[in-house]
């Protein structure tokens with residue numbers, strides 16, 4: 001979100017206690033497919049037995065026969081052991097009938113998506129302070145309004161599960177061992193109408209993601225901390241990291257990765273569902289990017305088609321906008337940002353810190369002379385490890401020049417001058433990473449916590 005300072009509502013432990021927990025929505029699960037993601041189960045109710053629809057969804061999610069290759073299920077890219085994101089550090093995954101067709105974006109985690117409202121150009125911001133702006137929706141560009149709708153993208157994309165048609169998918173489900181369960185859930189004539197059967201497949205995948213506790217466990221150290229539970233004692237380093245995260249004058253991460261009370265009764269999702277342009281470097285590991293004329297510009301296309309510029313380069317405030325994703329389980333990721341260009345949290349926080357002060361280590365230089373050995377002061381954590389004499393840094397090289405004005409000016413990416421002092425110190429970034437590591441689900445408090453260490457003292 002642009003131009004408005006957000007207030008970090010949940011900064012102190014006592015306030016956090018009031019902010020913790022999930023939605024207090026419905027306590028019931030029925031066999032009816034859930035049409036919209038608004039009746040999300042809370043952490044407490046999610047352990048209830050799955051509805052029949054969700055049970056079907058569970059089978060579908062792990063069924064590799066639902067792909068043109070016979071080798072790829074949803075779980076191939078959305079691995080439950082990696083918070084339902086990719087189990088590797090590839091920027092994009094390979095799929096298709098031959099399992100050799102590259103994707104164009106990094107795989108997001110599917111955890112905590114059930115609270116996401118449909119995309120709107122003017123979504124109310126959950127922080128209650130920011131002006132309404134682009135927000136909500138599924139995928140990095142928000143082009144899909146519901147989890148059910150979204151599922152047709154991977155099922156039918158030629159470079160993902162590569163089914164020829166919805167009918168192709170329905171035929172595979174009809175032949176699957178769980179076909180009787182499908183009939184039980186959706187009626188004895190459920191395979192007769194292909195359109196209806198495909199819609200029920202989509203509804204079942206949504207129901208599974210909505211209902212199964214593994215998609216919203218709220219079992220991180222941070223969750224124990226906000227709920228004042230045993231084992232939730234944050235270390236001094238982690239608490240300092242939380243302060244950096246929320247401090248408008250240093251990390252300011254909470255401004256977009258909002259950790260307060262959210263929409264649909266949610267809380268501490270570490271996203272406000274908003275879209276910003278932060279203009280990460282182009283990733284040449286994505287084969288589509290070999291074509292110099294191709295730009296993935298998020299909300300303004302090309303994958304999304306309802307906000308396209310009137311003509312190439314025509315003014316359009318939606319170009320370059322990508323969703324600020326949840327940061328829960330972020331330490332399990334091997335590739336960060338929509339194009340997977342960054343591969344560690346260490347590198348990522350340094351990108352936020354030095355995109356503007358040291359653009360030469362993030363974006364390529366043209367026309368310069370490479371130095372045989374970089375100066376001792378030349379940072380080594382960037383994407384570019386060659387130092388140049390002269391030349392021009394191609395800053396924001398993954399966004400056409402016409403849209404550089406869309407870049408969000410908030411801290412820590414406040415466009416300060418090259419060579420200026422960056423917003424965070426090394427110690428603050430180290431603490432910030434310690435804090436981000438507390439957002440990983442499945443936390444078990446150690447019996448004998450270490451007395452000292454980087455993330456302790």
Ligand code: HEC
Pocket residue numbers: 061072073074075076077078093094095103105106107108109110113137138139140141147150151154155159160161205303
């Ligand atoms: C080949 C890898 C791959 C497979 C297989 C795959 N996905 Fe995805 N998934 C992705 C990628 C990449 C994205 C981001 C797409 C984009 O932004 O356009 C994504 C996005 C999503 C999202 C949106 C998440 C968000 O943050 O808004 C959901 C939900 C989802 N996938 C569910 C599924 C389901 C259900 C299946 C099986 C039917 C599936 N995926 C199969 C790679 C995959």
Ligand code: HEC
Pocket residue numbers: 001108109245251252253254255256257275276277278279280322323324325326327330333335336337338339348349352408410411412432
């Ligand atoms: C102005 C809003 C904004 C601020 C402030 C901000 N982010 Fe982000 N963040 C985003 C957006 C937008 C993306 C997605 C960008 C893209 O993929 O092109 C993102 C992506 C990320 C990702 C990648 C997650 C993934 O699943 O790949 C991480 C990690 C992250 N941010 C951490 C931080 C941290 C840490 C801070 C504070 C130092 C911070 N962000 C500050 C908007 C913001």
